[in-house]
Amino acid sequence: MMNVSLSFCQPSTLCTSKRQLLPSTSTPTPTPILFSFSHSHKKRRRFVTCASSLELPLLPFPIDQVLVPSETKTLHLYEARYLALLEESLFKKKKFFVHFVLDPIAINDTSGEASFAARYGCLVAIEKVEQLEIGALVSIRGIGRVKILKFQQAKPYLTGAVIPLLDNIPHSDTELSSEVLKIKEALRSLNSLEIKLKAPQEALLQTLTANSLRWSENTPALDCDNSFIPPLAELVSFAALQPVSGSSESELLKLQKKKLRAMDIKDTLDRLEDSIGYVQDNISLVAAKLAIQSLDSRL
Incomplete structure (x- = not known):
């Protein structure tokens, strides 16, 4: 060695x-x-x-x-x-x-x-x-x-x-809860589309974003100082940053840039808003791929 x-x-x-x-x-x-x-x-x-x-x-x-x-x-x-x-x-x-x-x-x-x-x-x-x-x-x-x-x-x-290293800009519970709810709904919509795109015959198949969101909502007990475990809103703000089905090299590069930015952000609300925009872009992208997949199946 x-x-x-x-x-x-x-x-x-x-x-x-x-x-x-x-x-x-x-x-x-x-x-x-x-x-x-x-x-x-x-x-x-x-x-x-x-x-x-x-x-x-x-x-x-x-x-x-x-x-x-x-x-x-x-x-x-x-x-x-x-x-x-x-x-x-x-x-x-x-x-x-x-x-x-x-x-x-x-x-x-x-x-x-x-x-x-x-x-x-x-x-x-x-x-x-x-x-x-x-x-x-x-x-x-x-x-x-x-x-x-x-x-x-x-x-x-x-x-x-x-x-x-946790976010240090305070926000009201109402502000954060509203954005957390938006991103949860967006991620579930994305997950539903991804399942159809990946394997239409496997309805129970779970995607990476669904896995991260579920873990964020139900973080298991961890044998470490609780100060190292981010609050729910902060965890959920990161959950969206996963590759979607069939990502191209350019899409994966975009994801890497999003992840680097997310790690630098110190404001949970800013990261939630940024992640919601990213998920919505992915919903449109996967929907387009599904439309193409549907057309191909008819040919």
Whole structure:
């Protein structure tokens, strides 16, 4: 295994030219589930208390693989350092680690090495692990945004101190409830169209947006400081940011830009309004695809 040399420049920033920092995210055929995460319900919170920092394993990804709260992702981990990170997360860190992206910010003219900012951190919970012949498939769920305060160690994998990063612009319950209701209705309409587009014979098939919305509404009890878990309105504002059926490369690129913007926004109402617009655009897009599908079936 190649050793990776890191130079720590400032909080939340690291300098390296080693892309080997990034894990594989391929998704081989799953094998039987060995571990699953229980989904008990908890009462929703209205207020967030201050949290102390947590020291957690950190897993880096390229800028086009940002993860938002409520989103799921499947990772294929097979390198020894990432399997060690998985073991640490499962048995010592209550099934949590931090997903973040390396954002290129500069090139050192003398060495030719790129510098990367550690950005868009998201606390993730491990929902299930499936053993493979080589490595493991790990299903994760984004919980809430975090800020990386500092790096603690670089080997055998990154760890760091993180704190929650929540929206900080207050709004009335009426304002937020109205927008949350709009986005729920829009997402259900989109889900209904997607099911028809993906597999007309499988009415019970659930899409990614439906999965994220359901999780946001019924967030399971998580064994972590509640300050790291966003309120309902904030979670729902992220739930819309999922790929729709049959997305083209340009549509996926648009989604990535939306996700980056959403992670930067600090106002829940702004993000809800932005997400509603995105869902409505997707409804029109999927409806058009359904119309074409219907025409094709008649030819």
